Amino acid sequence: LHFARIDKIPSFDEVEGVLFLPTPDILSGLATWASFDNNALDTVAAPFGSGCCSVITQAIIENRKQGKRTFLGFFDPSVRPYFEADLLSLTIPMSRFKEMYHTMRESCLFDTHAWGKIKERIQLSQSGDVHILPSPISFPLLPDIYLQEIRIEDAAAIYYAIDTHRDYLRTWLPFVDNMRTIADEEAFLRQALSAPAERYEPIFGIWNQQHEICGLIGFHFSDFDNHRTELGYWLLPEYQHRGIITESVRKLCLWAVQEKKMKRIQIRCAVDNAASNAVPVRLGFIHEGTERCGELLASGEYTDIHIYSILKEEVLAHLKR
DSSP states (O other): OOOOOOOOOOOOOOOOOOEEEEHHHHHHHHHHTTTTTTTOTTTOOOOOHHHHHHIIIHHHHHHHHHHOOOEEESSTTTOOOGGGTTTOEEEEEEEHHHHHHHHGGSSTTSSOHHHHHHHHHHHHHHHHHOOOOOOOOOEEEETTTEEOOOOOOGGHHHHHHTTTHHHHHHTHHHHGGGSSSSHHHHHHHHHHSSOOOGGGOOOOEHHHHHOOOEEEEEEEEGGGGGTEEEEEEEGGGGGOOOSHHHHHHHHHHHHHHHSSSSEEEEEEEEEOOOHHHHHHHHOOEEEEEEEEEEETTSSOOOEEOOOOOOHHHHHHTEEEE
């Protein structure tokens, strides 16, 4: 027995099975396809075994008895290090694949809204248009609070946090009124994650130990040619007055100058937003001036904006612990 790429074999006559190495999104399509004309509980089976057992032995036994089961694999911890973190195996015995071949166009994989959305995400990730985060950067802040880079799948949690605190957040965050559905949040995250790696501006979720979103903090308006960037943030009211944003800014300033080679980091705050202004002041940022009518609020009024900055040498001297 040997493995061959499916487009390199001249005939299926002696093939025992077809092996896929799917991500969760691709696996959702394969599993639904396998179940299209077979509602047996073991249509997609996951018997534990070695890598060879899960992708070869089970499939050959099933094929030679003309069975209908398909097999999930790569659960053995000794196998996992040899494959990407988001991949499993799914082996379809040829006895079953010959049947599934004829149901492909009738199944969910063609002309359905649900699969269309997943297909779009698969195509974006494979084309490199989305910044893939196999191991999102994470920072501990407090015993029960941590930072972690946001991903597309965080959209619902972020939207729920915004929607349940809409009146509070919209005072200083004009974007809140335009965030009306989870799809709106997904579109925002997709745009943020679609930047090339060298222009990528990470946004971090502020999470509690129950993996509930407490707020967001991230980089925007970066000028990579001149090594300048800006931090923006918001925090839900029930998590305020604990130093969470102050510590988040400290961590990300250090990360930006050490890992991303930034020279200047800026923070802009509405003049009447006392809590927001307190953060850069507390961390030793320099108040450089005030931008008159710098932002149009949801109320329809313009607000002046204080401009604060800190330089690399100041970060390393005063924010490093």
